[in-house]
Amino acid sequence: xxxxxxxxxxxxxxxxxxxxxxxxxxxxxxxxxxxxxxxxxxxxxxxxxxxxxxxxxxxxxxxxxxxxxxxxxxxxxxxxxxxxxxxxxxxxxxxxxxxxxxxxxxxxxxxxxxxxxxxxxxxxxxxxxxxxxxxxxxxxxxxxxxxxxxxxxxxxxxxxxxxxxxxxxxxxxxxxxxxxxxxxxxxxxxxxxxxxxxxxxxxxxxxxxxxxxxxxxxxxxxxxxxxxxxxxxxxxxxxxxxxxxxxxxxxxxxxxxxxxxxxxxxxxxxxxxxxxxxxxxxxxxxxxxxxxxxxxxxxxxxxxxxxxxxxxxxxxxxxxxxxxxxxxxxxxxxxxxxxxxxxxxxxxxxxxxxxxxxxxxxxxxxxxxxxxxxxxxxxxxxxxxxxxxxxxxxxxxxxxxxxxxxxxxxxxxxxxxxxxxxxxxxxxxxxxxxxxxxxxxxxxxxxxxxxxxxxxxxxxxxxxxxxxxxxxxxxxxxxxxxxxxxxxxxxxxxxxxxxxxxxxxxxxxxxxxxxxxxxxxxxxxxxxxxxxxxxxxxxxxxxxxxxxxx
Amino acid sequence: xxxxxxxxxxxxxxxxxxxxxxxxxxxxxxxxxxxxxxxxxxxxxxxxxxxxxxxxxxxxxxxxxxxxxxxxxxxxxxxxxxxxxxxxxxxxxxxxxxxxxxxx
Numbered sequence: 001x002x003x004x005x006x007x008x009x010x011x012x013x014x015x016x017x018x019x020x021x022x023x024x025x026x027x028x029x030x031x032x033x034x035x036x037x038x039x040x041x042x043x044x045x046x047x048x049x050x051x052x053x054x055x056x057x058x059x060x061x062x063x064x065x066x067x068x069x070x071x072x073x074x075x076x077x078x079x080x081x082x083x084x085x086x087x088x089x090x091x092x093x094x095x096x097x098x099x100x101x102x103x104x105x106x107x108x109x110x111x112x113x114x115x116x117x118x119x120x121x122x123x124x125x126x127x128x129x130x131x132x133x134x135x136x137x138x139x140x141x142x143x144x145x146x147x148x149x150x151x152x153x154x155x156x157x158x159x160x161x162x163x164x165x166x167x168x169x170x171x172x173x174x175x176x177x178x179x180x181x182x183x184x185x186x187x188x189x190x191x192x193x194x195x196x197x198x199x200x201x202x203x204x205x206x207x208x209x210x211x212x213x214x215x216x217x218x219x220x221x222x223x224x225x226x227x228x229x230x231x232x233x234x235x236x237x238x239x240x241x242x243x244x245x246x247x248x249x250x251x252x253x254x255x256x257x258x259x260x261x262x263x264x265x266x267x268x269x270x271x272x273x274x275x276x277x278x279x280x281x282x283x284x285x286x287x288x289x290x291x292x293x294x295x296x297x298x299x300x301x302x303x304x305x306x307x308x309x310x311x312x313x314x315x316x317x318x319x320x321x322x323x324x325x326x327x328x329x330x331x332x333x334x335x336x337x338x339x340x341x342x343x344x345x346x347x348x349x350x351x352x353x354x355x356x357x358x359x360x361x362x363x364x365x366x367x368x369x370x371x372x373x374x375x376x377x378x379x380x381x382x383x384x385x386x387x388x389x390x391x392x393x394x395x396x397x398x399x400x401x402x403x404x405x406x407x408x409x410x411x412x413x414x415x416x417x418x419x420x421x422x423x424x425x426x427x428x429x430x431x432x433x434x435x436x437x438x439x440x441x442x443x444x445x446x447x448x449x450x451x452x453x454x455x456x457x458x459x460x461x462x463x464x465x466x467x468x469x470x471x472x473x474x475x476x477x478x479x480x481x482x483x484x485x486x487x488x489x490x491x492x493x494x495x496x497x498x499x500x501x502x503x504x505x506x507x508x509x510x511x512x513x514x515x516x517x518x519x520x521x522x523x524x525x526x527x528x529x530x531x532x533x534x535x536x537x538x539x540x541x542x543x544x545x546x547x548x549x550x
Numbered sequence: 551x552x553x554x555x556x557x558x559x560x561x562x563x564x565x566x567x568x569x570x571x572x573x574x575x576x577x578x579x580x581x582x583x584x585x586x587x588x589x590x591x592x593x594x595x596x597x598x599x600x601x602x603x604x605x606x607x608x609x610x611x612x613x614x615x616x617x618x619x620x621x622x623x624x625x626x627x628x629x630x631x632x633x634x635x636x637x638x639x640x641x642x643x644x645x646x647x648x649x650x651x652x653x654x
Binding site: 227229418419424461462485486516517518520 | 601604606607610611618634635636637639640643644647648
């Protein structure tokens with residue numbers, strides 16, 4: 001019995017690469033022009049290949065090279081990817097290089113994923129959340145080859161991944177310790193790295209990319225686009241949920257709804273005397289919209305999945321708040337932050353596209369296979385959690401009052417939506433589009449982003465529905481209808497039951513919360529445009545060009 | 551354009567004399583004029599809207615508005631450029647609250 005096939009196979013692959021590249025391989029480094037030769041040499045048909053790319057940084061040079069390989073030589077690859085963001089990510093399937101795909105999120109390519117899947121060109125293993133996919137890298141899907149992106153390498157192959165470290169540690173560790181091949185594109189090769197994020201002996205090949213890797217400023221929200229309805233909803237969130245439960249540890253979604261909350265902390269929340277009482281610890285990317293709250297002393301710490309373009313100097317100057325290496329630049333880690341968001345946070349609050357009568361929420365729409373990303377892990381009660389906090393205990397007490405159950409807490413999971421989206425599309429529906437997509441794409445279950453039994457509150461411009469306090473499926477349905485406004489679901493409410501739920505505090509309108517609607521104007525935002533954010537940062541925040549509209 | 555008219559009888563809350571205008575005429579927004587008028591205790595609402603075919607929703611939004619405020623002898627004129635029900639309700643509540651001051 002040979003117990004050493006992986007190591008032996010690895011040695012064969014490395015030997016093939018050495019032969020093909022000859023003297024052009026200097027240590028671990030090869031010229032960008034030889035990347036196709038390297039990939040043809042180290043890859044074998046049917047390999048599991050992890051291409052790094054998420055909703056932020058992309059190993060785009062390596063992805064492009066992979067998509068342009070000769071399908072007669074390299075085919076049947078099994079691709080593993082956090083996010084399908086670039087056209088190349090699907091070119092590999094269309095060109096017959098890859099045959100199978102396991103992934104998390106495909107936002108920008110969702111329509112093409114659906115088309116390729118129905119044409120039989122793409123065999124989807126499963127659609128995951130980030131944490132699930134990373135976990136499988138270590139259990140049953142270790143990559144044979146991984147293609148990753150780093151900021152810089154030194155002559156030995158040590159890597160600096162810097163502020164946008166993101167998925168890299170999980171991918172490299174899963175690959176290197178199963179005798180896989182680690183190939184990295186770097187923006188530059190230097191003599192001395194600012195710090196070592198990945199040690200050289202985990203890395204096999206380094207190639208300097210002709211262009212810096214692509215990165216998307218996904219978490220930048222221009223305050224100029226925040227509406228007065230969002231201000232009103234943010235006021236209700238702060239008074240009715242943050243203050244009510246004393247939420248100290250939390251994660252925000254990426255939309256304008258939660259950006260409005262961030263910008264109301266130094267104004268509205270401050271006026272309610274909430275500084276120090278809410279929102280001190282965050283699992284969150286460095287949102288520019290959080291700058292005024294940090295400057296006002298609301299925020300003690302921010303642990304991040306990734307960084308955000310333009311925030312580098314600000315982060316560097318606020319080392320007590322962000323995670324900083326000895327070199328002074330930030331370090332992020334998506335897997336760790338996903339775990340933190342799941343286990344260490346008392347609340348998740350974010351937006352969605354559709355909510356049904358059980359409170360299930362989904363961003364799936366017919367004809368688009370978009371997957372999940374991270375919200376499902378943030379927006380789920382952590383059943384394995386054992387440590388108590390006031391917010392967690394209060395939510396658990398509300399859910400269990402009057403029931404003969406052992407005491408335990410519960411995570412607050414808040415879905416925040418306007419009742420109508422653009423073009424008068426109702427956010428509340430009898431049946432999620434996810435069901436149609438399940439049939440179209442032949443899925444085992446409808447793709448639900450956040451399950452109704454994890455959702456504790458639904459917040460709309462009509463008020464807050466506290467689902468923890470509902471005692472039957474019928475009450476739950478009427479609580480949801482009661483904040484669904486003038487959508488068909490809302491108009492279908494039972495008036496008497498909804499008034500009864502309001503009397504019991506299960507539904508709370510703005511006036512019940514003591515929220516003065518006259519204050520719901522954009523004047524309440526701590527920053528009203530990008531320039532205000534720059535000013536709040538003392539000039540340290542440098543927004544990407546497309547956000548510089550002054 | 552569509553014109554919609556609603557009249558709710560037997561209101562109980564009188565307005566102050568000074569008319570109030572809130573909002574702006576712009577896409578997704580609306581302008582609301584509220585003024586006191588001798589209407590035999592009724593609240594009368596006239597809506598000019600750019601979005602045709604949402605009569606049932608307007609009816610429900612206006613009904614709920616009057617439920618909240620019970621206005622008497624009030625004339626409301628709305629010039630709508632496709633605002634959502636959320637924006638309509640917020641503007642109207644802001645206008646009435648401003649007119650009534652802290653008595654609201």
